[in-house]
Amino acid sequence: MLIPLMAEVAGSLLLIAILFVISAGLLVLLLGERRKNHHDPLFVTNQIESLLRFMPEGYIGVDKQGIIQEVNETYLVMTGYARGDLIGKKICMLLAEERNETLLSQLKTIELQKSVLLETEHRCKDGSFLPLEASVTALGSEHPAFMCFYRNISQRKKDELSRKHSTDLLRYVIEHTRSAVAIHDKNLRYLYVSQKYLDEYALKDAASIIGRHHYEVLPDLPQKWRDVHQRALAGEVISAEDDPYVREDGSVEYTRWECRPWYTEQGEIGGIIIYTEMITKQKQIEHELREAKNYLETLLKYAKAPIVVWDPTFTITLANQAFASLFDQSMDKVLGSKLTDYASRLPEAYQQDLFRQLQKNLVISSAELVLTDGNADSVTYIWNASPIFNPDTGELLATIAQGQDITQRKVIEMENAGQLDQLKRWYAVMAHREDRIMELKREVNAVLRDEGKAIRYASVEGAGDA
Numbered sequence: 480m481l482i483p484l485m486a487e488v489a490g491s492l493l494l495i496a497i498l499f500v501i502s503a504g505l506l507v508l509l510l511g512e513r514r515k516n517h518h519d520p521l522f523v524t525n526q527i528e529s530l531l532r533f534m535p536e537g538y539i540g541v542d543k544q545g546i547i548q549e550v551n552e553t554y555l556v557m558t559g560y561a562r563g564d565l566i567g568k569k570i571c572m573l574l575a576e577e578r579n580e581t582l583l584s585q586l587k588t589i590e591l592q593k594s595v596l597l598e599t600e601h602r603c604k605d606g607s608f609l610p611l612e613a614s615v616t617a618l619g620s621e622h623p624a625f626m627c628f629y630r631n632i633s634q635r636k637k638d639e640l641s642r643k644h645s646t647d648l649l650r651y652v653i654e655h656t657r658s659a660v661a662i663h664d665k666n667l668r669y670l671y672v673s674q675k676y677l678d679e680y681a682l683k684d685a686a687s688i689i690g691r692h693h694y695e696v697l698p699d700l701p702q703k704w705r706d707v708h709q710r711a712l713a714g715e716v717i718s719a720e721d722d723p724y725v726r727e728d729g730s731v732e733y734t735r736w737e738c739r740p741w742y743t744e745q746g747e748i749g750g751i752i753i754y755t756e757m758i759t760k761q762k763q764i765e766h767e768l769r770e771a772k773n774y775l776e777t778l779l780k781y782a783k784a785p786i787v788v789w790d791p792t793f794t795i796t797l798a799n800q801a802f803a804s805l806f807d808q809s810m811d812k813v814l815g816s817k818l819t820d821y822a823s824r825l826p827e828a829y830q831q832d833l834f835r836q837l838q839k840n841l842v843i844s845s846a847e848l849v850l851t852d853g854n855a856d857s858v859t860y861i862w863n864a865s866p867i868f869n870p871d872t873g874e875l876l877a878t879i880a881q882g883q884d885i886t887q888r889k890v891i892e893m894e895n896a897g898q899l900d901q902l903k904r905w906y907a908v909m910a911h912r913e914d915r916i917m918e919l920k921r922e923v924n925a926v927l928r929d930e931g932k933a934i935r936y937a938s939v940e941g942a943g944d945a
Contacts, residue, residue, distance in 0.1 A: 537611070537629035543622065545570045545586060557631055559604030570627075573601040575608065586625060589615050598632070610636045654685065659757070662741070664750040665712060667693040679757045699726055711738045711751040721758070733762045785860070785882045791875050793818040805850070805858075805882075824850045841866040841878060847885070858886045 531538050537554030541547050547565050555562060558573075565573075589595045594616045600608040611629045618624050650671055653660055659676035663669060669688045680697065682688060688696045694705070701724070707717050718737035725731055735756040743749040779786050785802035789795050795816055803813045806821060822830045825848060836843065843864035850858050864880035920936035927934050934940065 534628075537631075539565075539570065539627045539629070541570050541625045541627065543586070543624070548624070554629060557603075557629070558601060558609060564604070575600060575602070589617050589625065601629070609633065659755040661693075661753045661755070662750065663693055663753070665748060667708060667751075669693065669696070670750065676755065679755065701725070707738050708751060711740050712748060714740055714748060716740075721762075731759075732757060733759045784884075786879070787813075787818070788877050788879045789818045790877050796877060802882075837864065837878070841875065843880065848882075858884060859889045861885050 531549070531551045534551060534553060537557050538549070538551040539547055539554060540549035547568055547570055550560075550562060550565050554560075555565075594614065596612070596614050598610070599613050600610050603609050610632050612632045613630075614628045616626045616628075618626060653662065653671045653673050656673050657675055658673065659679045660671075660673040661669060661676050662671040668690055672685050672688060674685075676682075677684065682696065693708070694700060710717055716737070716739040720735050722734050722736060723731050724734050735758050737754045739752055740748045741750055741752050779797070779799040782799055783801055785805050786797075786799045787795055787802045788797035795813055795818060798810065798813045800810060803810050806813070806824065819834065822834070825833065829848060833843070833846070833848070841864075843862050846862045848860055848862055850860060860882040862880055862882045864878055866875055867877045867879060868874065869876055917939050920939045924934035924936055924940065
């Protein structure tokens with residue numbers, strides 16, 4: 480039940496009526512018996528005492544000064560007192576200290592109004608306080624007395640406390656839920672609202688809108704929403720998953736919402752509940768992701784370099800035509816297959832080491848892999864692979880790898896290496912030949928010097944010491 484009902488109102492009104500009848504009856508009985516038995520006042524007194532004694536409500540009779548003159552058995556049972564504990568005592572002894580000062584002023588007020596219904600607490604014999612509903616009636620005008628009738632409302636107070644706790648708990652749950660929730664009565668006035676609702680609609684606080692009309696708080700609501708509210712008030716449950724909402728400034732918000740009726744204890748529709756989730760940012764992210772996905776798919780499709788993506792189980796989830804062509808397969812056959820299915824194209828020396836490195840480090844950096852194509856020819860690719868993690872949880876989502884064909888480059892490198900080796904050999908031969916010529920020139924100079932002649936090759940003299 481969303482809205483606590485004052486179920487005790489009818490009972491209180493009934494108590495007033497009953498006590499009024501009882502008071503009137505006492506007066507009638509008193510006057511009638513006095514006329515019939517004016518010679519026997521004891522008979523009248525006994526009749527009144529019998530009536531008060533067997534009443535289901537507690538009764539105390541007090542004079543103008545608040546002195547207790549009479550008390551019935553029902554009141555004594557309720558409070559635990561004996562008759563002698565109360566007769567002749569001031570009624571203020573039964574009240575809490577903070578109520579004593581107002582007692583006489585209350586009696587004067589009752590004297591003027593003749594009858595008053597109020598709630599109070601009386602101190603019991605054991606010191607505890609009992610919540611009571613009191614109907615106090617003033618009798619007489621010159622020397623007024625007061626008839627006080629009491630009903631135990633302990634259970635009602637417990638029920639009220641329980642209802643208040645339930646209401647406070649409901650308010651707490653709604654205010655702190657992570658969803659945008661608003662509860663309205665059948666006149667579309669706000670009853671409860673969550674903080675998320677206030678945040679998403681840029682509203683100040685709950686106090687500023689509780690009790691106000693929904694359309695007063697959000698005047699730019701489109702007609703379709705107003706129609707939804709009327710349908711919900713008629714008993715229908717309506718929802719939408721992706722609904723555009725155009726504000727007055729022309730901006731567009733996207734919402735996911737549900738509107739449903741809530742019911743009173745009598746089974747009647749008491750109002751509506753609106754659950755709203757603003758998904759504008761989510762829509763923007765989806766749009767950006769869609770654009771990024773389209774861009775990546777285009778990039779993958781037309782890239783000449785082979786690209787492949789696999790999940791943590793090594794199942795290929797995405798690849799381009801260049802990768803499929805590398806293994807002479809169609810895209811349909813590649814997608815969903817295992818990365819290990821293509822290991823046979825690698826030299827055995829690479830296979831185990833490659834997958835061990837992927838499982839351990841999740842990364843491949845500039846790895847040269849020689850593959851055999853459908854014609855048994857060898858092609859060389861340099862591969863780089865990198866993991867993709869969930870940014871929120873750190874969980875491995877996938878691994879993406881790209882290869883670059885360096886077969887021609889490897890051929891050129893091998894040719895260059897061969898030419899370099901040839902140049903080295905030629906250089907070694909030429910260097911040896913030059914050394915031999917210089918050695919011969921020195922020998923000629925030595926012969927000429929022995930014969931006392933001038934040397935012929937002065938340029939080689941001393942070159943051996945360089």
